Amino acid sequence: MANATAATNTGTSASAVNNSNKLETRRLCALTFFAKLHPGDVCGSNGLPLTPNSIAILGRSQRLKQLQHANLCQYLDVVRGKHERTIVVSEYVGHTLEEHVKRHANTPLSNTQLLRIFYQVAKALDVLHAHKLVVHNLEPRHILIEQQQQLEQVKLFNYGLHHMTKGGAYVPFPLGNVRYMAPERLLGANGSIKSDVWSWGMLLLEQLLHVELWPRLKLSNIAWKLLAFVRSNSSSGGGALVLEKIAREHQRWEMYQELPHELRHLLERCLSVLPAQRPLPSELLQHKCFADAAEMLQVASEHQQLEQLPLLLRCPLAQIYHLWQLAGGDVQAELKKEGLIRSEAPILALPQIVRLSGSSVCPPRSQSYLMDERIVLLKLQPLLQRLSRLPASVYFPLLQSQPRRQQQQQQQQDLQQQLPLLIRERDIEYQFRRVRLFTRLLHGFPHTADQLQREAAIDIPPLLRGPVWAALLGVLPNASYAKIDKFTATTTDRQIEVDIPRCHQYDELLSSPDGHRKLKRLLKAWVTAHPQYVYWQGLDSLTAPFLYLNFNNEELAFLSLFRFIPKYLQWFFLKDNSAIIKEYLSKFSQLSAFHEPLLAQHLSSINFIPELFAIPWFLTMFSHVFPLHKILHLWDKLMLGDSSYPLFIGIAILKQLKSTLLSSGFNECILLFSDLPDIVMENCVIESQKMYECTPKSITHRQHALRTQAPHVLDIGLAEVELQHLQSEQCPRISAKDVYQLLQQAPNELALIDLRSVVEYSRVHVPHSINIPFATVLLGEQRLEALNVPYLEAQLRGRIVVCVSNIHQHAVEFSHFLVACGVLRTCILHKGFNVLHSIEPNILISN
């Protein structure tokens, strides 16, 4: 089987040798296995069902994606299939050591070459050891070699299996090739890098002697051989005996003795039966044998010229993989094609008897559930071709480039931007441009903050959402997260422990044990960092999107949260937050009356107040009520707006449910909101954006919002509007400043209703304002026609209607009347007509 893949590999690369040898050497590959099933029904210590092992693997493997080193194949993705299947996608270069030896069958590899190769393997081991990882499945198939001019570039492959499966605990199959396995591993020791050093020594010995170790022995016999070393060597413990035995067994004793003394000494140490006598990888690197190899590689890396790689392959692998997926790449389909995922009729595998006790009678397990160590190469060629037409400026966009050429691109982009977001997110070429552009912008952050903001307003590429959000929130990592105490027990621990296993658990990352641990750390860190605040339930949901996006970068997640909360939820996490929440919800009511008067009217008439449903919405910025994929799109826009933006999202949700709500009574409404129905997020985002843009800033004024600038004289000042006003007035107040601005810039969007008497009106008034003396109005009849003003409805439609009076109460009552009539966007001038006198230059005229 291994030979079969080997044959195909050599076949493909041989044919491609002429034109694109370089191309074909950098590839992606996938391998797959089944995680162990939990036997029967077992519960964890917290009484909840156990997490499936495949999820635990997924969580653990995230860490591996972070590893980037010249001698390690990068991990790109771990996918969870049906029925506990796990698929690992990783980088793959060149060919295996096995093939490399075969290619050089005529001219055996010289010792210098071998040392160069194994030096790099030792380097990989050293890096892994520094990360507290072990390999435990070191064998020729997992050492990949790419020939670069005279040198071999070596990368270790599939080294993370031990870590992601927690030392093999999560999978039914054993790890490692017995032939190269250290004896103590057979006896049950697990997790020591010294075992890998043994394997390294065995591999090196095998290559130096130009033999295959025990080629025809059965597995059990090899195991016996290894155990025999243990028995015979216990007294001396040295590797010399082991080596002699192996060399003599393979008739290579003379050859072994011809090896340089130092090398023999090194091998002897590596193959000591007692691990304590084996060197650590760092000691291997320091060994004299490798002095030449190290120097050569050092020189080579210094003189490395820019390779003649296609532009795409110079991009980070994670981006290439992302694009490969967008281009229609489907790992599962590729595995199926190669027969690594075999479909079998499910009906044939049904058990015959299942008992409550957990025992069952099943037909014999099909062999398709066994671990198949073959790998499948994922072809990048179609992707390369697809993107080869793009000019280099797309691969490496210039941020401050000349405007003319951009214009043309701009037009093209504008066209694409009219497409729905979901389509844009799946358009490979579009995403490619965006990803490259944002990569550049992020490199330049914070100097590119403005440009980033502009581009993010169009859309945010999903691949880079985490860092882009952080940039939008103005996060600059400063290592402060590491200093926060995340471990000392506090009083909120219990609540956090209860909340975490209930927080977005449908998501694989967040439901993995690693996800739980990380979320707990983040929450505790936030609580510790804010002694003035307390942990309110909902903080977990609020944190979840940030953790989801920055799973491998807790600090970024924490800092994003750290900036996010004051921006949108200032003071919400006080121990007594009732005043803040009350003000927020009153503002929400006012704004719904402003944008949806009829709906607001109906809801208040059935007494369905926001307190009953909207607190979790705003306290968690909707992350408690929507699934993650919807929150991401929602927050994409939220990040760009100010603290009032969430209010409009709330209204957009109400708007979407309008017809249902209008026809429902109190009980139906409660039921409907107890489990929010499916909301179409794209419409919601567009609606809220529209409302946000057409609402003057002062309308959304809240006392408790975070303020970065001192208010203008004509603004609504601090502490000028009290909670009781907010609660008693159905319509929001507008500041004189906004009225003035509207008068100056867009008089067509404004309708001023002057409620003073005719006399006062004739003395002085705002041009084009409508005079409806409050004294003449009968508020009993709730129809606009009752006012007897010609074309009033037409004059108000589509405009912001500002009620102005000397007497505040008049304006309030009249605005209520307008809302009852269903007039959109009604508001009251803050401080009444007299404030208009203070505007300079004067805007008032008299008849």
Add this chain to the structure above:
Amino acid sequence: METTRTVNFVYAYKDHAGKDCEAKLDVKFPFEDESLEELVTQLLAQMDPMMRYLDEDVNLEKKLQAFIDIEHQKFLDDYAEKLINQAANEELDLEAIVRNTERLYKEELLQFADRVGPSDEDIFAQSFHRLVHSTSLEDILKRERGYAKVIADMTELMDNEVESLNNSQQQEMDSQINQLDITTTSEDINNLLAQQYTTQNFVRKRYESELEAMMGHQKNEYRNWITSQVSQMFQVSPVSTPLGNRSSMFVSQQPSMEESFTIHLGSQLKHMHNIRILSANVTDLCSPLHAEESLNGLNMALGLYSSSLCGVVVLTPSIQAQANKSIIKNANRSTEFHFDQMDVQLEKIEKQIRALNSSDTSSTRSNGSGNSGEGSANSSPAKQSVPKLKTGDFFITKHSNLSQSHVIFHLISDEPINSPSEINSRHPVILGLRNILKTASRHDITTLTIPALLRHEMSEDMTVQWCIRRAELVFKCAKGFMIESASWGGAELSTLQLLLPHDISEELFTTLAGMVPNVFRVANPKILVDNNK
């Protein structure tokens, strides 16, 4: 042997006043899941809070890291050395170690496993599935119908003959009885009875063996034919629907009463499911496939080897592996081409129960009294040796010749017929139901019918109140299990059918159907609005 070891770490430092201080901590090895940062925090907590601001943690972390690196490696080395010494001194069973290693590699790694080719069943499944998704579908169905006709005719013939024999024997008996004490004695009558019985038995046996032979013949012929068809197919078109594709079974038979709902489950991410509540006889859901001209044959054939199977839960008492009589009869109305005839399946299952009982007597005996509940309440200790499943256990039969079910779950329930009892969510039958859902999820059964009252027949004692309580329990448990199933990582249940007894009153049906939207969250209708208006 020690598997962990604790080593004390001492950190010496100078505090802000320049005084020499120490912080100590016990560190446990092997150092695996703990975090370095956590230990640093613990050590810092022993110090003056000022030290944190003096960045003492940086140095501390470095020291602690080095300490842990060394100690961790030392621990591992010692541990391995101990093992090695033990092995050298023959304290470990090396034989067993080698055996286990070999077994593990052989059983779990394809590379070392003894390769077995696909079984006949697999090959047949492949071929059939391929054929069914080709133009030969029509031929297959025609052939199946033809075969079914033959068997049905034979069964009918048998039934007729047995009945006429019965009639004639009855007449004979009647005349004899009339003559009792005149010309015949009771002994004569007994003799006659015995004789009649033997004849009847003989006739029946003759037919049965004939049927069996015919079925065997048909099955052979059919399977050979399928295989031959496929080899022809191979030369023509290589494309086909892959095994385990999705298929859906549409029900063409209208039961007496039914109502359907679409529901959403899950708090944030919603999964959509269909719920159908219907009143029907459970045997109607397992009626013979080719009895009438309908689409059922097509459905069955397309779905059989797909990954969207249909299952039915049938309650059965715990007397051995006994299935519902009429279902067996239905299954015997035609040849089972894909699996064993149902009788054979049941026989095999019974054999396995016996094997299972003998293998885990110890475990069942220990908790037998505890969880068997009502199931074994009436069974005396002497009876316990009889192989028997308990309440909540179930066995599975597979069918290709029944109308709406590929799979029948025979769930053991010993609820006495005329005394409805109260059960709670921890009752073995409910737990059995959960196991069924779990099995369904693991084996791609996406349509499942469960008896909503855990009863197939109405009885007089089942009051409206009782029915409402029982239905509510089953609904709620089913909902809970469905929510749970999202994390099982198997196939999602697309349709759950709640089956009510066929003789339920219309009123009660309406009441119970009305409960569905209250228990399950019914999806809101999607209203499409033209945004341009």
